[in-house]
Amino acid sequence: MSCCLCSLLCPSVLWAAIIGGAIYFLKIYMQGGQFKKDTDETGKVFIVTGANTGIGKETVREIAKRGGTVYMACRDMNRCERARLEIVAETNNKNIFSRVLDLSSLDSIREFVAGFKKEQDKLHVLVNNAGVMRCPKTLTKDGFELQLGVNHMGHFLLTNLLLDVLKKSAPSRIVVVSSLAHTRGAINVDDLNSEKSYSEADAYSQSKLANVLFTRELAKRLEGTRVTVNALHPGVVDTELARNWAFFQTNFVKYFLKHILWPVLKTPKSGAQTSIYAALDRDLDGVTGMYFSDCKPKDVAPAAKDDKTGKFLWEESEKWTGLVSSK
Secondary structure, eight states, rough: OOOHHHHHHHHHHHHHHHHHHHHHHHHHHOOOOOOOOOOOTTEEEEEEEETTHHHHHHHHHHHTTTTTTEEEEEOOOHHHHHHHHHHHHHHHHOOOOEEEOOOOOOOHHHHHHHHHHOOOOOOSSEOOOOOOOOOOOOOTTTTBBHHIIIIIIHHHHHHHHHHHHHHHTTTEEEEEEOOOGGGGGOOOOTTTTTTSOOOOOHHHHHHHHHHHHHHHHHHHHTTTTTTEEEEOOOOOOOSSSSGGGGGGSSHHHIIHHHHHGGGBBOOOOHTTTHHHHHHGGGGGGOOOOHHHHHHOOOOOOGGGGGGHHHHHHHHHHHHHTTTTOOO
């Protein structure tokens, strides 16, 4: 007994325990706000884009546990179906469906919406979750810079094409997953499509700023409809979002840096909490045009409050996507 006690009090063991405990509690702290309220989503219809992995998958899982009907809108049907089967088996909710949606193709978006409307005449929550990050210079099928095309333009068209169903199902919600990166963003009005010059980081930040500007402009246009729209920052989450970022594919990151950063990264489940909060919290009934982080309101960057730029972006988005405004 005394030998065991001495071993426990050994400085090296004691310091290892202290450091281990500190890392453990740091990990817990960094998970951020958690949505813990009970809600019953039976009878409600949801769409979650990019739902086969990461934050999107965890968002679907939580809604499924609460009885909601969820359409998992994904580009890769094999991965989407595997994720769907996993969630159905875990939650025993059979009202989970996988459907093809490629946000880099305007035709695919229109086909998805047409198919959805044939199956459903209501939609209570649209979660615009899918995204790409730090991609090499690439164009969508319609000639848009990929990050702006997928993160903003694709969701812009998708949302607008679903507005009639959302209005008919009101009160309803639109949730837009943005990022803290919007604070580093600027809308390049002279080179929105990055044709003159291209920076992976700048293009990503521009797309995330576009998410917030879109949210705020749409909120104004939806006044009186009982359809709300809010944006959010999920946190720094351990997901596949950085798969296109060459730096994160290096051995240095895979075998060293990722382990060092582990204590400060959110799990996908924790990263989904603010999306779930924005989609389900009854206290947010009627709340619109806001930006959340860790399940709490947070101020946006000054650039995100520029109404003139917001209107410019809306008008350009209408032109790019071929959407005819009703206003």
